[in-house]
Amino acid sequence: MSLRKKKNEIQRLINAFEHEADKFHDLTFSVFYITDKGATENRIFKSPNHTIMLWQYYGKIDRKNGAESLVNDLMSSDLQWGVRGSKLSAFAVVEGESCNLFCRMAKRAGCLFNKKEASTLQSRIVSDIQQAEQDGIFIPAAAVNSNEMAIWLNYLLYHTSKSNPGKEKQRRIEPDPFSLSLLALEALLDNPSIEKADKSMSKIDQINFKVAMSFPGEHRKYVSKIADHLRNKLGKDQVFYDFDYQSQLARPNLDTVLQKIYRDNSDLVVVFLCKEYVEKEWCGLEWRAVRDIIKAKENDRIMFIRFDDSQVDGVFSIDGYIDANRFTEEKIAEFILERVQLVSQ
Template sequence: MSILSKKREINRLIKSFESEADQYHDIDFHIYTINQSQSTINRKFRRPNHGIMLWQYIGELGSDKALTEFTENLQDSDLKWGVRGAKLTKYGIIEGQGTIQFLKMAKRAGSLFSESETMKFKSRVFQEIQDDELRKNPKSKPTVATNDNPLAIWLNYLLYFISKNNPYRQYSTKIEPDLFTLSLLALEKMVEDETPNKSDKSSTKLTDINFKVAVSFPGEKRRYVSSVVDNLRAQLGKDKIFYDFDYQAQIARPNADVLLQDIYHKQSELIVVFLCQEYSQKDWCGLEWRGVRDLIKAKEDDKIMFVRFDNAEIDGAFSIDGYIDGNIFQPKEVASFIIERINIL
């Protein structure tokens, strides 16, 4: 999956999980660790429900006898539930009315990861078990296996996410919050971690560039705007869109406000302003907005395009002004509207 395609899918999943989380589904997620002396889980589960093997500690496979025994167990096992004879097996049990809907969404979410990415959270399981066994016997060869089913991958990722943010909660039998909310938080963190670093991606002097489009937005809308910019960049090419993170090194200077006002006022054919409550509260947005207002005053309205997320009052913007609704249109669609405007200009 390409980076751009992955971002689109993550944004789609965020919207879907957000919608489901708002409905407060009846759904619980329990985890159980079963050892060789315990073959069943002694409790009834509400319907509908779904159980899945997440990982297994097979044991030490350092001898011919252990390898032979493992091979025999492997051939005689229902791999849906893991390899028979494993020393430890961790199962995830989902129950409640939200189960069926979550399963569909979780399988899509689990498909986001490449093999190398899944190793990041698989390695946590491996390391914990291996460290424990190696303390007992430094010469041991502990063997661990994880389930590569997309659902298991997503549930293992959620447990990994919890371990990074709430280290003790991962050891609970019942995992909180509910799976839709937990998935939403994990996806939002995923987007935050993948946000472009503050680095200068251009070797061209900023003051020498004439941009096709410049975007003005508050940080709260960066995820959405970043996706719009990705779509624009694929069509317009390098140094055609002013997006702050692409020129961060050149902006880090005294009198950056003057530099930015020139970019928005003089160096850009089209300025796309992402309006919302946060926009009116940010100092830097206010500086950029001054350049926009002067263009409106000079009757250069065709150089301005509004994308709105709410009805917040912005000085100089009125209810009669036309805009694209950012709550209805996806970033890809907004990018196509921007391209249409640029072609007209």
């Protein structure tokens, strides 16, 4: 049964997680990685805690005689912690007094997804790794955890990647897992589907975009409609909208990649100003690139759209903007297209 037929169960879970979120549990959710050389960082976990493997990339297997090595590693492994010798393993850990309660609730939430939906969530990262490692000589092997709790935690990371791209790569995932689950379930109720986020296979560092949009996740629904209009008019790989390049943004040093896109590789940067824009770390990083464009007196490359009157450092009352509350997404897209044409001239 697909998610679309489970709205009643999603609502029951929303009620349950809302009840616990209101208690402000001292509970954390984080992700850490282990390579075949050991842990990538030193971690001391609070007690009690629950740690679970999410996925593993074992590495390349020689088509002729690599199977024997894999079998030996399988036979000598404690499969609770995955296969010994894997090149990269991702683990999730929930820490705090109420971790056992959260684990029980997470397992129930993980049961929402059918086999196909769960597979999409589980293989979201490892499929990208396998594709990159494919060379025709060796077989890139990977494994995912089919435990219901692992499925739910993978969904929370998927939800985080959609609402705040890049933040799923941080060690600690915010907010607390009860509140994050509540937000994720509400999004699932609104859109009961698991979508493939990455829509482009062009290398992002080789693209010069006509438009790049900088916005907080709270206004994604509005901005995504504008992006759809712009894509229809400008064509493929002309609009930088983060969901279209999700797999390519899942990398170390994402800050330098984004700053290069906004500062150097976009003809026009459209900034959606609001209270949330001021508060978000990633918006602040993008804003630094915008300010450097202004400093260079390349003012034609910047376009302001406002959702409210919140003060933004570096923006003054003499700066012009379009009021998003007065126009539809389609009309805003038309305004942007006008600017694109002027900039290109």
